[in-house]
Amino acid sequence: MSDIRNNPYLAHMRDGDAASTDGRKEGTSASFNALVPLQTTAAQQEAVENDECSGLTGRPYTQKYQNILAKRRDLPVNKQRQKFLDLIHNNQFVVLVGETGSGKTTQIPQYMVYDMLPQVEGKMIACTQPRRVAATSVAQRVADELDVKLGQEVGYSIRFEDCTSSKTVLKYCTDGMLLREAMSDNLLSRYSAVILDEAHERTLNTDILMSLMKNIASQRLDIKIVVMSATLDSEKFQKYFNDAPLLSVPGRTFPVEIYYTPEPERDYLEAAIKTALQIHAAEPEGDILVFLTGEEEIEEACRLLRARGDELIRRANSGPLLIVPLYSTLPPNMQQKIFEKAPEPRTKGGAPGRKIVVSTNVAETSLTIDGIVYVIDPGFAKQKVYNPRVRVESLLVSPISRAAAQQRAGRAGRTRPGKCFRLYTEKSFNNDLIEQTYPEILRSNLGSIVLQLKKLGINDLVHLDLMDPCAPEVLMRALELLHYLGALDDDANLTDIGHAISEFPIDPQLAKMIISAQHYGCTNEVLSIAAMLSVPNVFIRPREAQRAADMAKAEFAHMDGDHMSLLNVYHAYKGCAEPTQWCWDNFLQYRSLKAADNIREQLRRVAAKNDIPLVSNDFNSPDYYPLIRKALTAGYFMQVAHLERNGQYLTVKDNQIVLLHPSSVLERKPEWVVYNEFVLTKRHYIRTVTEVKPEWLLEIAPQYYDLSGFPPCEGKRILEKIVLKNAISLEEQESKKRKKEKSEKREKKEKRDKSEKRDKKDKKEKKEKRK
DNA sequence: GAGCACTGC
Numbered sequence: 001m002s003d004i005r006n007n008p009y010l011a012h013m014r015d016g017d018a019a020s021t022d023g024r025k026e027g028t029s030a031s032f033n034a035l036v037p038l039q040t041t042a043a044q045q046e047a048v049e050n051d052e053c054s055g056l057t058g059r060p061y062t063q064k065y066q067n068i069l070a071k072r073r074d075l076p077v078n079k080q081r082q083k084f085l086d087l088i089h090n091n092q093f094v095v096l097v098g099e100t101g102s103g104k105t106t107q108i109p110q111y112m113v114y115d116m117l118p119q120v121e122g123k124m125i126a127c128t129q130p131r132r133v134a135a136t137s138v139a140q141r142v143a144d145e146l147d148v149k150l151g152q153e154v155g156y157s158i159r160f161e162d163c164t165s166s167k168t169v170l171k172y173c174t175d176g177m178l179l180r181e182a183m184s185d186n187l188l189s190r191y192s193a194v195i196l197d198e199a200h201e202r203t204l205n206t207d208i209l210m211s212l213m214k215n216i217a218s219q220r221l222d223i224k225i226v227v228m229s230a231t232l233d234s235e236k237f238q239k240y241f242n243d244a245p246l247l248s249v250p251g252r253t254f255p256v257e258i259y260y261t262p263e264p265e266r267d268y269l270e271a272a273i274k275t276a277l278q279i280h281a282a283e284p285e286g287d288i289l290v291f292l293t294g295e296e297e298i299e300e301a302c303r304l305l306r307a308r309g310d311e312l313i314r315r316a317n318s319g320p321l322l323i324v325p326l327y328s329t330l331p332p333n334m335q336q337k338i339f340e341k342a343p344e345p346r347t348k349g350g351a352p353g354r355k356i357v358v359s360t361n362v363a364e365t366s367l368t369i370d371g372i373v374y375v376i377d378p379g380f381a382k383q384k385v386y387n388p389r390v391r392v393e394s395l396l397v398s399p400i401s402r403a404a405a406q407q408r409a410g411r412a413g414r415t416r417p418g419k420c421f422r423l424y425t426e427k428s429f430n431n432d433l434i435e436q437t438y439p440e441i442l443r444s445n446l447g448s449i450v451l452q453l454k455k456l457g458i459n460d461l462v463h464l465d466l467m468d469p470c471a472p473e474v475l476m477r478a479l480e481l482l483h484y485l486g487a488l489d490d491d492a493n494l495t496d497i498g499h500a501i502s503e504f505p506i507d508p509q510l511a512k513m514i515i516s517a518q519h520y521g522c523t524n525e526v527l528s529i530a531a532m533l534s535v536p537n538v539f540i541r542p543r544e545a546q547r548a549a550d551m552a553k554a555e556f557a558h559m560d561g562d563h564m565s566l567l568n569v570y571h572a573y574k575g576c577a578e579p580t581q582w583c584w585d586n587f588l589q590y591r592s593l594k595a596a597d598n599i600r601e602q603l604r605r606v607a608a609k610n611d612i613p614l615v616s617n618d619f620n621s622p623d624y625y626p627l628i629r630k631a632l633t634a635g636y637f638m639q640v641a642h643l644e645r646n647g648q649y650l651t652v653k654d655n656q657i658v659l660l661h662p663s664s665v666l667e668r669k670p671e672w673v674v675y676n677e678f679v680l681t682k683r684h685y686i687r688t689v690t691e692v693k694p695e696w697l698l699e700i701a702p703q704y705y706d707l708s709g710f711p712p713c714e715g716k717r718i719l720e721k722i723v724l725k726n727a728i729s730l731e732e733q734e735s736k737k738r739k740k741e742k743s744e745k746r747e748k749k750e751k752r753d754k755s756e757k758r759d760k761k762d763k764k765e766k767k768e769k770r771k
Numbered sequence: 772g773a774g775c776a777c778t779g780c
Contacts, residue, residue, distance in 0.1 A: 131778060159780055176780040205779065295775060361776050382776035395776065505780035662772040
């Protein structure tokens with residue numbers, strides 16, 4: 001343990017003993033003079049906070065600091081500070097449950113800093129968040145609380161942005177970011193403690209990180225782990241972390257009354273609209289939040305609400321309504337509308353106006369709207385599901401869990417007591433809804449995750465200690481994919497290609513595409529395509545201007561297919577003078593294109609770091625596009641469809657009937673295509689499609705196109721013919737080669753014989769001369 | 772001739 005005299009917080013207290021309060025004396029006396037381990041009490045910590053100068057910077061505290069300090073002392077978590085410190089002193093893991101408003105996210109990391117003084121050993125404390133905005137905004141708040149400049153002693157680290165310095169002691173970061181760091185520093189040796197926040201959300205990254213921390217903790221007895229969650233499902237966390245102790249901190253929210261429908265609702269959209277209007281007509285002032293499942297449904301609900309709201313206002317003299325849709329793909333300026341105030345009464349003293357926000361799940365966790373008093377919860381959400389049999393991820397409207405329903409209801413009690421109207425029966429809530437939403441790890445394709453785990457040095461995936469183990473078939477699919485990509489060898493160990501792929505923060509297929517592009521001389525172009533495939537759809541198609549949008553899109557169409565069209569869009573975007581206006585004029589999503597540009601730059605850096613040359617072919621060469629398509633094939637040879645003679649596309653190897661997605665720029669139907677996505681809706685579609693040649697498949701991925709395992713279909717027969725033809729020509733080549741070799745041998749032999757004869761002759765002559 | 776919950780590296 002370190003010398004406590006190095007403690008920058010406590011150091012100044014030695015000098016100022018005379019002026020000490022009791023609390024400070026408690027801190028000064030026995031503990032640090034006796035060189036005890038770095039363990040503080042709540043009183044010591046508070047004394048340090050009460051001091052005139054900051055222990056971190058040595059500067060006097062500002063008035064702003066003092067004002068915030070008063071509020072911090074009032075947080076529920078502060079009353080449990082001593083209890084928390086006792087637990088963390090005596091345990092490697094602590095589970096902390098704290099509801100909204102407990103102050104856990106801002107305070108616990110600070111308590112840890114005071115207690116562990118990571119800077120003494122040149123280390124840091126990390127606190128992870130599932131979302132970027134949370135990481136940045138909380139870091140800013142804590143920097144203010146500690147009276148330091150953001151990016152100095154307190155910082156954050158998210159994709160595209162590292163706001164830390166050599167002085168940083170406390171770092172907020174996304175959980176994905178910490179995972180990336182662990183890939184190059186398997187034991188996270190730069191950290192003396194890791195705090196995992198919002199663990200109840202059970203995102204893919206949080207689950208992997210929990211497993212990783214458990215593993216690291218068994219090898220590093222000096223590291224402390226705090227797992228923070230908002231739900232009461234704490235037993236599962238405690239059990240998982242070797243029966244860790246639990247600390248519960250009450251939240252600070254207002255009570256929310258729950259109402260259920262007496263009978264099940266047949267049409268939840270209709271019921272939601274009716275309920276909203278009833279609230280408007282009968283309930284006191286306060287805004288309404290309605291949860292629906294997707295963009296189309298939300299826009300439809302807004303239309304109906306506006307129409308019927310107008311009628312209500314006319315007939316019943318109700319207050320004016322502001323109806324706002326909210327979903328993530330909504331342009332930012334439209335998203336800002338949710339923060340507008342409810343409209344004023346039409347006449348002085350008239351019925352108050354009201355705001356109704358109709359939102360997807362984005363309002364459940366990611367965005368907080370002030371002033372919401374009423375929540376309407378139909379009980380559904382779109383959720384990701386993964387079907388390993390057909391290797392397809394899709395979105396399905398499904399009932400939410402009880403935990404999610406609780407979370408939604410909580411949105412009504414942020415500023416004052418509220419009400420939540422559940423559009424299902426109480427019986428249904430208790431009997432039909434599952435307790436918790438299935439964690440993401442059980443609903444995802446794990447290709448990328450398995451590769452990351454390998455890179456993290458975790459080889460035994462079957463015995464991987466996860467809170468919810470994933471299905472063996474999902475693991476098999478992931479290993480299979482990585483093996484075919486050449487990322488894993490026959491013993492499932494990382495290959496050189498695998499190491500390279502894992503460096504890229506994108507799907508393994510995309511990374512393989514980039515790595516392969518160097519052999520086709522087109523890394524520049526393929527980087528652009530990979531970036532465009534990693535962002536949300538760039539094409540906008542408003543209902544009221546569909547034809548204009550389609551025409552704008554046609555300008556970018558490339559006859560080889562959608563990938564090349566994306567490349568056209570990217571090039572045009574890079575070449576335009578005023579990006580925002582240009583995007584607007586061309587029905588393109590500026591946000592997506594900007595993101596693509598950002599990602600491309602990141603990918604370019606990773607490529608450069610891995611010695612992948614950044615090259616392009618001559619644009620005027622006839623091979624310019626075919627070579628790009630070959631690189632595409634090197635990543636996506638597992639996603640190929642063949643046009644059968646009956647006019648239907650069949651996926652190769654799975655023999656699924658699929659249709660070209662109507663958004664495709666391909667007007668004809670090429671015989672062989674690679675596709676980026678399999679979309680499962682009413683029908684099976686392949687989306688983002690480009691023409692390829694069957695010869696390429698056999699040439700680029702012979703290990704995958706071992707046709708003996710393929711189900712019979714036209715595509716297979718054609719590939720077999722090519723294999724045969726290749727074999728024949730190979731045989732011909734071989735025999736030619738053999739003939740050539742034979743004749744060469746003969747010639748050589750003749751030469752040799754001749755020279756030998758000559759030598760003999762020479763020797764003979766020499767001999768005779770000597771004689 | 773159609774859809775796109777939400778995050779994240």
